Amino acid sequence: MAETPEVELTFQAGCPDCGTRQARLPAPLPKVGDDFDWRLRDYDGFRLFMLEELAARFPERRRWTAADLEVVLVEVLAAVLDTLSDMLDRVAHEAYLATARRPESVRRLLSMIAYDAVRLAQVRGEIDPTLEGEAARQALLRHWLNQPSAMERARAEGPRRLFTQRRMVTLDDYAERLAEHPLVRRAHAQRTWSGAWDTLQVAVILAGGIALDETDAGYPLPLREAVDRFHGERGLCPVDWGAPPTPRALLRPYLDAYRMAGQEVLLQDARPVGIVMALSLRVAREYYQSEVRQEVRQALGTGPGGFFEPGRLRFGEDLYASDLIETIMRLEGVEHVCLNRFKRIGRQYPDRADSGHIPLDGLEIAVCDDDPRRPERGYYRLTLHGGRRG
DSSP: OOOOOEEEEEEOTTOTTOEEEEEEOOOOOOOOOSOOOTTOOSHHHHHHHHHHHHHHHOTTOOOOOTTSHHHHHHHHHHHHHHHHHHHHHHHHHHTSTTTOOSHHHHHHHHHTTTOOHHHHHHHTTSSOTTOOHHHHHHHHHHHHHHOHHHHHHHHHHHHHHHTOOOOBOSHHHHHHHHHTSTTEEEEEEEEEEOSSSEEEEEEEEEGGGOOTTOSOOOOOHHHHHHHHHHHHHTTOOOOOOSSOOOHHHHHHHHHHHHBOTTOEEEEEEOEEEEEEEEEEEEEEEEEEHHHHHHHHHHHTSSSTTOTTOTTTSOTTOOEEHHHHHHHHHTSTTEEEEEEEEEEESSTTSOOOTTTTEEOOOTTEEEEOOOOTTOGGGOEEEEEEEEEEOO
16 A cells, blocks of 8 residues: 655765765645545445545555455454444443333333332232342343333333323312222312311222221222232332221322322212112013012112112212113013102102102212111112012
8 A cells, every 4th residue: 555665865966975865755645534424333334435435545556355454454443343333322222211122221211210110010920029129120130031021011101100190189180099099989079168278078989888997898809909009009008908907098198198288188988878769660471570670679789780889870970760760671571660759868858759850969979778777878669560470
């Protein structure tokens, strides 16, 4: 590539010892232009660019081979640049949640937005819940390596939680957040003036129709598991089921964790309004009265799918006779329904069988358990005509 300069000796006339040496240097190299393509990222791109530079700088050279020292150096530099470029891309990708590939990078980036992937994995049963510290983190990383879909789910769920509002500020916030708890079927909040400040009254309807201060609630195993999972996801203290707490003891920490500071909040049961009804039914000729009676009791019962199932009716929702009649008329074997009595429990409340409408308000909710031990929670009388006896 570089030529040995030619040296000329010149002597002054008449003095053989007075000579000078003059070297003819090659032409200076052209200046480096700013034409580098900064989008080059691979070996082939770097190698081609440097070979083009050599050809441009030394146009007198017509032939380049792989054995030339210049080409060998170019290929070595291209390989080093390719390695450095790959390293740079990896470092840049691992710095962002959308492009990170290493489980540790994803976990670290999620922790920066308050998403505890380790704790949530333990709550969901993906890793051993008894592990702590570095052991739990390593278990999570191994789980994500074996189950890449779990890491992708966490990658997508983490940012979404930033935009999930869980604070309790407005009345709707209190109702919606409490309704998310597995123990709560429906919630409602209203604001009252105590004479000095506003007080929020939050009423709830619990699973199974239990009361807030009931000490022998008897939580079923699926409900316990759902409560444990919910408290784990919300970062609440785990529940000690050894001495089963009351529903109020389960809900109060959740309420205090997300309510506004300085706001007085009273947690209470819904105000049940017992309903008294008298129904006359005509049964089809080919159906037994006992079977129709059992179907009617299930349709108007408090079990799953029943009309008075806890949480099906909303707070303050007026009760209409047409809805009850429609529910009964959908049953097989019922030809006709007549509503003879339809009122709230209490002598001060009139019979509304003619209007077919019982108004409710605020935290009131209609109930009709038809339980002889608790007549204050409503009851009804069925009179069946026609059909077969038995």
